[in-house]
Amino acid sequence: MADALTLDPQWNRDFMGRDPLALLDQVYRRYGPEVILASSFGAEDVVLIDMACQVAAAPEVFCLDTGLLFPETYALIERIVARYPIRYRAVQPRLSLAQQAGEFGPELWARDPAACCGLRKVEPVLRVLDGKRAWITGIRRDQSPTRKNAQLMEWDEAHHLVKVNPLAYWSEEMVWEYIERRGLEYNPLHDENYPSIGCAPCTRAVQPGEPSRAGRWSGFDKTECGLHAD
Numbered sequence: 001m002a003d004a005l006t007l008d009p010q011w012n013r014d015f016m017g018r019d020p021l022a023l024l025d026q027v028y029r030r031y032g033p034e035v036i037l038a039s040s041f042g043a044e045d046v047v048l049i050d051m052a053c054q055v056a057a058a059p060e061v062f063c064l065d066t067g068l069l070f071p072e073t074y075a076l077i078e079r080i081v082a083r084y085p086i087r088y089r090a091v092q093p094r095l096s097l098a099q100q101a102g103e104f105g106p107e108l109w110a111r112d113p114a115a116c117c118g119l120r121k122v123e124p125v126l127r128v129l130d131g132k133r134a135w136i137t138g139i140r141r142d143q144s145p146t147r148k149n150a151q152l153m154e155w156d157e158a159h160h161l162v163k164v165n166p167l168a169y170w171s172e173e174m175v176w177e178y179i180e181r182r183g184l185e186y187n188p189l190h191d192e193n194y195p196s197i198g199c200a201p202c203t204r205a206v207q208p209g210e211p212s213r214a215g216r217w218s219g220f221d222k223t224e225c226g227l228h229a230d
Protein backbone atom coordinates (compact mmCIF):
# COMPACT_ATOMS: atom_id res chain seq x y z
CA MET A 1 0.00 0.00 0.00
CA ALA A 2 1.22 3.47 -0.84
CA ASP A 3 2.86 5.43 1.91
CA ALA A 4 0.80 8.63 2.04
CA LEU A 5 3.71 10.43 3.67
CA THR A 6 5.99 9.86 0.71
CA LEU A 7 3.67 9.73 -2.29
CA ASP A 8 1.85 12.97 -2.95
CA PRO A 9 -0.64 12.46 -5.83
CA GLN A 10 -1.05 16.22 -5.99
CA TRP A 11 2.46 16.41 -7.43
CA ASN A 12 1.19 14.79 -10.64
CA ARG A 13 -1.14 17.74 -11.11
CA ASP A 14 1.28 20.37 -9.83
CA PHE A 15 4.13 19.37 -12.12
CA MET A 16 2.13 18.44 -15.22
CA GLY A 17 3.47 20.38 -18.21
CA ARG A 18 6.30 21.94 -16.21
CA ASP A 19 10.03 21.63 -16.63
CA PRO A 20 11.17 18.24 -15.20
CA LEU A 21 13.87 20.19 -13.36
CA ALA A 22 11.18 21.60 -11.06
CA LEU A 23 9.95 18.13 -10.17
CA LEU A 24 13.48 16.81 -9.66
CA ASP A 25 14.29 19.77 -7.42
CA GLN A 26 11.33 18.91 -5.16
CA VAL A 27 12.13 15.19 -5.23
CA TYR A 28 15.70 15.76 -4.04
CA ARG A 29 14.52 18.22 -1.39
CA ARG A 30 11.99 15.72 -0.08
CA TYR A 31 13.99 12.49 -0.24
CA GLY A 32 17.60 13.65 -0.01
CA PRO A 33 19.92 10.66 0.20
CA GLU A 34 16.98 8.27 0.11
CA VAL A 35 16.39 8.78 -3.61
CA ILE A 36 18.45 7.07 -6.29
CA LEU A 37 18.51 7.51 -10.06
CA ALA A 38 18.39 4.38 -12.24
CA SER A 39 20.45 4.64 -15.40
CA SER A 40 21.14 2.34 -18.32
CA PHE A 41 22.87 5.32 -19.92
CA GLY A 42 20.35 5.65 -22.71
CA ALA A 43 19.30 9.03 -24.10
CA GLU A 44 16.73 9.70 -21.37
CA ASP A 45 19.21 8.73 -18.65
CA VAL A 46 21.92 11.16 -19.72
CA VAL A 47 19.26 13.90 -19.69
CA LEU A 48 18.21 12.96 -16.15
CA ILE A 49 21.79 12.83 -14.89
CA ASP A 50 22.43 16.28 -16.35
CA MET A 51 19.26 17.60 -14.71
CA ALA A 52 19.86 15.89 -11.36
CA CYS A 53 23.29 17.51 -11.13
CA GLN A 54 21.66 20.94 -11.53
CA VAL A 55 19.44 20.48 -8.48
CA ALA A 56 21.33 18.09 -6.19
CA ALA A 57 24.88 17.79 -4.92
CA ALA A 58 26.42 14.43 -5.86
CA PRO A 59 23.21 12.57 -6.72
CA GLU A 60 23.41 8.80 -6.39
CA VAL A 61 23.15 6.95 -9.71
CA PHE A 62 23.13 3.22 -10.30
CA CYS A 63 23.43 1.02 -13.35
CA LEU A 64 22.65 -2.67 -13.50
CA ASP A 65 25.98 -3.89 -14.78
CA THR A 66 25.01 -7.29 -16.12
CA GLY A 67 28.49 -7.83 -17.55
CA LEU A 68 26.85 -7.93 -20.97
CA LEU A 69 26.54 -4.26 -21.84
CA PHE A 70 27.92 -2.96 -25.13
CA PRO A 71 31.51 -1.66 -25.13
CA GLU A 72 30.02 1.67 -26.23
CA THR A 73 27.91 1.74 -23.06
CA TYR A 74 30.86 1.04 -20.77
CA ALA A 75 32.86 3.77 -22.54
CA LEU A 76 29.97 6.21 -22.10
CA ILE A 77 29.74 5.40 -18.38
CA GLU A 78 33.41 6.33 -18.01
CA ARG A 79 32.83 9.66 -19.74
CA ILE A 80 29.73 10.47 -17.68
CA VAL A 81 31.41 9.57 -14.40
CA ALA A 82 34.33 11.82 -15.33
CA ARG A 83 32.05 14.71 -16.31
CA TYR A 84 29.52 14.80 -13.46
CA PRO A 85 29.85 14.82 -9.66
CA ILE A 86 27.62 11.78 -9.27
CA ARG A 87 28.01 8.98 -6.75
CA TYR A 88 28.00 6.11 -9.20
CA ARG A 89 27.22 2.50 -8.30
CA ALA A 90 27.66 -0.35 -10.77
CA VAL A 91 25.36 -3.00 -9.36
CA GLN A 92 26.44 -6.49 -10.23
CA PRO A 93 24.53 -9.80 -10.18
CA ARG A 94 25.39 -12.33 -7.49
CA LEU A 95 26.54 -14.78 -10.16
CA SER A 96 29.38 -14.03 -12.54
CA LEU A 97 28.75 -14.95 -16.16
CA ALA A 98 30.87 -18.08 -15.70
CA GLN A 99 28.95 -19.09 -12.57
CA GLN A 100 25.64 -18.52 -14.34
CA ALA A 101 26.78 -20.67 -17.27
CA GLY A 102 27.91 -23.37 -14.86
CA GLU A 103 24.59 -23.41 -13.06
CA PHE A 104 22.13 -22.79 -15.89
CA GLY A 105 24.07 -23.61 -19.05
CA PRO A 106 25.64 -21.31 -21.62
CA GLU A 107 23.85 -18.27 -22.99
CA LEU A 108 20.80 -18.43 -20.75
CA TRP A 109 19.57 -15.22 -22.40
CA ALA A 110 19.13 -17.07 -25.70
CA ARG A 111 16.94 -19.77 -24.11
CA ASP A 112 15.20 -18.13 -21.18
CA PRO A 113 15.68 -14.34 -21.10
CA ALA A 114 13.17 -13.96 -18.25
CA ALA A 115 15.32 -16.16 -16.05
CA CYS A 116 18.49 -14.36 -17.14
CA CYS A 117 16.95 -10.93 -16.44
CA GLY A 118 15.75 -12.28 -13.10
CA LEU A 119 19.30 -13.16 -12.11
CA ARG A 120 21.13 -10.22 -13.64
CA LYS A 121 18.63 -7.36 -13.23
CA VAL A 122 15.59 -8.08 -11.08
CA GLU A 123 17.39 -9.43 -8.03
CA PRO A 124 20.14 -6.78 -8.12
CA VAL A 125 17.62 -3.94 -8.34
CA LEU A 126 15.86 -5.26 -5.25
CA ARG A 127 19.17 -5.00 -3.41
CA VAL A 128 19.97 -1.48 -4.57
CA LEU A 129 16.48 -0.13 -3.82
CA ASP A 130 16.38 -1.67 -0.36
CA GLY A 131 16.33 1.18 2.16
CA LYS A 132 15.46 3.85 -0.42
CA ARG A 133 12.20 5.80 -0.40
CA ALA A 134 12.16 6.79 -4.06
CA TRP A 135 13.82 6.04 -7.37
CA ILE A 136 13.98 8.05 -10.57
CA THR A 137 13.67 6.44 -13.99
CA GLY A 138 13.80 7.57 -17.61
CA ILE A 139 10.48 6.00 -18.58
CA ARG A 140 8.47 7.91 -21.18
CA ARG A 141 4.86 7.20 -22.06
CA ASP A 142 5.39 6.94 -25.80
CA GLN A 143 8.24 4.41 -25.56
CA SER A 144 5.86 1.45 -25.61
CA PRO A 145 2.25 0.44 -24.89
CA THR A 146 3.37 -0.96 -21.53
CA ARG A 147 4.56 2.50 -20.49
CA LYS A 148 1.62 4.56 -21.75
CA ASN A 149 0.13 5.08 -18.30
CA ALA A 150 3.34 6.13 -16.55
CA GLN A 151 2.83 8.99 -14.09
CA LEU A 152 5.30 11.67 -13.10
CA MET A 153 5.17 10.17 -9.64
CA GLU A 154 3.65 6.81 -8.74
CA TRP A 155 3.75 4.10 -6.12
CA ASP A 156 5.93 1.17 -7.18
CA GLU A 157 4.12 -1.75 -5.65
CA ALA A 158 6.74 -4.29 -6.73
CA HIS A 159 9.58 -2.48 -4.97
CA HIS A 160 7.61 -0.67 -2.25
CA LEU A 161 8.82 2.84 -2.85
CA VAL A 162 7.95 5.92 -4.85
CA LYS A 163 8.86 5.88 -8.53
CA VAL A 164 9.49 9.21 -10.23
CA ASN A 165 9.36 9.45 -14.04
CA PRO A 166 10.22 13.11 -14.74
CA LEU A 167 10.22 12.57 -18.53
CA ALA A 168 6.93 10.63 -18.63
CA TYR A 169 5.32 13.17 -20.94
CA TRP A 170 8.36 14.01 -23.03
CA SER A 171 8.66 12.93 -26.66
CA GLU A 172 11.80 11.45 -28.18
CA GLU A 173 12.27 14.77 -30.01
CA MET A 174 12.28 16.67 -26.71
CA VAL A 175 14.94 14.31 -25.33
CA TRP A 176 17.21 14.88 -28.31
CA GLU A 177 16.60 18.61 -28.37
CA TYR A 178 17.80 18.73 -24.75
CA ILE A 179 20.85 16.55 -25.49
CA GLU A 180 21.88 18.79 -28.37
CA ARG A 181 21.15 22.07 -26.58
CA ARG A 182 23.20 21.02 -23.53
CA GLY A 183 25.94 19.28 -25.53
CA LEU A 184 25.53 16.02 -23.64
CA GLU A 185 27.49 12.84 -24.07
CA TYR A 186 25.37 9.98 -25.46
CA ASN A 187 25.74 6.41 -26.58
CA PRO A 188 26.95 6.40 -30.24
CA LEU A 189 24.80 3.34 -30.88
CA HIS A 190 21.83 5.72 -30.93
CA ASP A 191 23.22 7.01 -34.23
CA GLU A 192 23.15 3.45 -35.62
CA ASN A 193 19.41 2.86 -35.15
CA TYR A 194 19.54 1.62 -31.58
CA PRO A 195 16.91 3.83 -29.88
CA SER A 196 16.78 1.52 -26.86
CA ILE A 197 20.00 -0.05 -25.62
CA GLY A 198 20.29 -2.88 -23.13
CA CYS A 199 22.51 -5.95 -22.97
CA ALA A 200 24.36 -6.71 -26.19
CA PRO A 201 22.93 -10.23 -26.73
CA CYS A 202 19.36 -8.94 -26.39
CA THR A 203 19.51 -5.70 -28.37
CA ARG A 204 19.49 -5.16 -32.12
CA ALA A 205 19.11 -2.12 -34.35
CA VAL A 206 15.53 -1.31 -35.36
CA GLN A 207 14.33 -1.18 -38.94
CA PRO A 208 12.57 1.87 -40.39
CA GLY A 209 9.00 2.01 -39.09
CA GLU A 210 9.59 -0.34 -36.15
CA PRO A 211 8.71 0.84 -32.61
CA SER A 212 11.65 2.14 -30.60
CA ARG A 213 11.79 -0.91 -28.33
CA ALA A 214 11.39 -3.50 -31.12
CA GLY A 215 15.11 -4.21 -30.93
CA ARG A 216 14.91 -5.50 -27.36
CA TRP A 217 14.52 -9.29 -26.88
CA SER A 218 13.69 -9.62 -30.56
CA GLY A 219 12.08 -13.00 -31.23
CA PHE A 220 10.79 -13.38 -27.68
CA ASP A 221 7.44 -12.43 -26.17
CA LYS A 222 9.18 -10.09 -23.77
CA THR A 223 9.11 -6.31 -23.68
CA GLU A 224 10.49 -5.37 -20.27
CA CYS A 225 13.35 -6.71 -18.18
CA GLY A 226 11.18 -7.05 -15.09
CA LEU A 227 12.09 -3.74 -13.43
CA HIS A 228 9.03 -2.00 -14.80
CA ALA A 229 5.55 -3.47 -15.07
CA ASP A 230 4.72 -5.27 -18.32
Ligand code: SF4
Pocket residue numbers: 066068109112113114116117118120121198199200201202225
Ligand atom coordinates in the same frame (compact mmCIF):
# COMPACT_ATOMS: atom_id res chain seq x y z
S1 SF4 B 1 18.76 -8.26 -21.19
FE1 SF4 B 1 19.39 -10.29 -21.96
S2 SF4 B 1 21.51 -10.63 -21.31
FE2 SF4 B 1 20.67 -8.87 -20.14
S3 SF4 B 1 19.98 -9.75 -18.23
FE3 SF4 B 1 18.18 -9.73 -19.61
S4 SF4 B 1 18.18 -11.69 -20.74
FE4 SF4 B 1 20.19 -11.45 -19.71
